[in-house]
Amino acid sequence: NSGRTQRGRPSLGSWVTYALGAETDELPAYIAMADPKGLPVEGVLNWSNGWLPSLYQGTVVRPREPRILNLDCPAALQGEPQRNYLNFLNELNREHAAAQSDRSDLQARIANFELAARMQTAAVEALDVSRETGATHRLYGIDNPESEEYGQRCLIARRLIERGVRYVQLFTKNQYWDHHGSILTALPASCRKTEKPIAGLITDLKQRGLLDSTIVHWGGEMGRLPVIQNDAGRNKVGRDHNTYGFTMWMAGGGFKGGCTYGATDEFGHHAVENVVNHYDYHATLMKLLGLTSEQLLYKRNGREESLLDGQAGRVVEEILV
Template sequence: AAPAKPSLERPTFDLLPKAPQQPPQATAMISLFMQGGPSHLDLCDPKPELQKRHLEKFTGDIKYDNAAEASAKLFASPWKYQKYGEVGMDLSELLPHLGTVADDICLIRSMQTGVNNHGQSINALNTGRVTPGRPALGSWMTYGLGSESQNLPAFVVLTDPGGLPVLGVENWQNGWLPSLYQGTVVRPQEPRILNLDPPAHLRGAAQERFLAYLQSVNRGHLEQHPGEHDLSARIQSYELAARMQTAAKEALDLSQESEATHKLYGLDQPETRDYGSRCLMARRLVERGVRFVQLHTGNQTWDHHGGIEKSLPAVCKRTDQPAAALIMDLKARGLLDTTLVHWGGEMGRLPVIQNEKNIGRDHNTYGFSMWLAGGGVKRGLVYGETDEFGHKAISNVVNHYDYHATLMHLFGLSSEQLSFARPTGPASLIDGQDARIVWDILQRGQDAQG
């Protein structure tokens, strides 16, 4: 047989909607990323043994991030747990609003990344590897599926007034995928999207003439350089920006929502107004065809190395009602079945005291919790468990590779088959790592795949 000839054709890249590789269960995702590491022990993973042995010495092996302030004293949660929903899900009194939607969420108590550092663990959950420079999950989703809206970005990031998360813009980078697939930032204050409005002398008919001329020049240049996907992606980004001038403002205009909806998300209360506004924006964006929306809390908002007894209730107060409202609102509008909602951070916390003078908890990436809702996952389910102290995941462990393989499956994508040609060979989100689809949390399990 004659040797195969290398293809000289360069692929084209765009944001047009693309058919998934298999029947999907989800078509959009909203990720509520709680940067800093929420304490699973104080929120959603009760440990009776920890309560019994409060202030006793922990005799197991433990890895500290801050050894200078570390102790081996066990620290029981100061907050009470109670059962919520028909399923009787155990949740902390700090999350009363989440309790009202307990029957709609899938709580995973056995997450693990195994890298006890914010940046590396964020990379693991956002890009699939602890190393920097790879495409974010939202970039992979939009590369594989495109967008249902040609007037809004496919991948939108809603940032927090408390600052960018650890790693900043790397959280929504396109890596080595074309720049068309990077996240578009929506800021927490006006102007929500920088440089969207034209200068005064280019508004109206003047702008239309300018854009028409610019498009003709750009397209002519592209014809002279066929197959230059970076050039094509940049041109498409410019053209999308022009269309966004109207569509984005409409999508982000919360005045169109009813007073009841404002109250549902907590826009009438100072503590919840900001996060509630962004959760409501996320719903409006997926409603209009945006594929992937990620909301970040402020820099290290959940990183309670000290002062946890004061700081944790405060951040729960800001985020609990809006997150639960998002589930209720999506469900009421018939969007929850096809919209996957994620809540979680890059780590949990240790069962021992850090900083005895101002009690907190150190990092724990060996066993922590997150929850999912909608988009084909089972409802009212608790999956996996940590040991008796909440230190390490011991049953049905879900690492970041498993998490990504499961998400891709829900969207009808193969985490290995969806790849990008690089000089070193095809690259994918999983890149040959041992990853399993977590069938037990899916409404359509492995037996239903035919």
């Protein structure tokens, strides 16, 4: 997610929101949605801001209600009492911040609390999929128990994008695609959970005129070997990790549709044709997002940090419109 195996670096979503900022002041610019059965491997590092200001960390939306904890105002404070309280608090915050103008962490903390107050109305509406039609629910597979939960998250992602959220990430639990064993049953189950919702998302974005301005990226950190892993016995075969050649797909946002780029060797093991590494992919994303390398610089401990970390990524023009 960060382009490096070194822990502690900002996630891609943090870099994007650091460079582009927010499109709305009522919702976070960067939202991550976890699986109800658990966090992905490495947990919060997947949406961490690293050493960027905390304003750029992903906001987690829970997989079940309440999707954001502690969002509702206590009954005794609702209405005018809350408005008076927030107005007074705003005066105190501005006075305190003016005296410590060099404290970016303080500025980020104040901004986060102010955003939380605005989210009490905007987030509740944005996360409510019951406002959608039955046809839309069926499009996302919400009418099927196998794809219902993932379909709801894909639909929420579309609702967030419509409302100006800059970067949305969906995760599956733990090592959901890590099929070292039982691949003959586990892989089809994983596909049934995700394939209709993600197809529905792309279809919905397109019919609403949002796909051309939205990049959809599906991928993970590695692929699988083209040979059987048989640690668990004949009836529970799987496939081990393969970092030398694997596939991701993208849609919308300036990517050329209906094309395949790159190829592996005859064994499906190593990428040998039109190889794209993560620096190339990040450089390509930067072009599509209208970003320059100077916009993705952050000075830290006397060093200029960046998404590409000083590497010369190649823009893959062949897959762009």
